[in-house]
Amino acid sequence: MINDAGVRVFISSLNTDINWATISTWLVIAVILSMVGGALGGMMIAGKDLGFKFAAIIGSLFAPAGVIPTLILGLLLLNFLGNY
Known part of the structure; x- marks a missing residue:
């Protein structure tokens, strides 16, 4: 599969x-x-206070809020700089 041309x-x-x-x-x-x-x-920050499962759920829901805009801005910047 990895040797497929596509x-x-x-x-x-x-x-x-x-x-x-x-x-x-x-x-x-x-x-x-x-x-x-x-x-x-x-889990590391609030696991003991909130419970490990709940802290993991909340952490996994809030983490992409900062990553998605950063990734989009980074790709736009790379596209802009790639044209010059």
């Missing part, structure tokens, strides 16, 4: 091109990683 082109376009497919892929990757990081951070 998969190879898509993987190489993830770090060279900015199009709708790469934007959505990076957005999904960033949201998943931020949710995991937010859950771990919530």
Whole structure:
């Protein structure tokens, strides 16, 4: 599967091109990683006070709020700088 020509082109376009497919892929990757990081951070910060499950849920819900706009602005900046 990894040796398929379409998969190879898509993987190489993830770090060279900015199009709708790469934007959505990076957005999904960033949201998943931020949710995991937010859950771990919530458990470490407020796990004993709120309970570990509830702190993980709240942390995973609030973490993408900062990541999504940052990712979109970063991709727009890369697209702008790539034109010059």
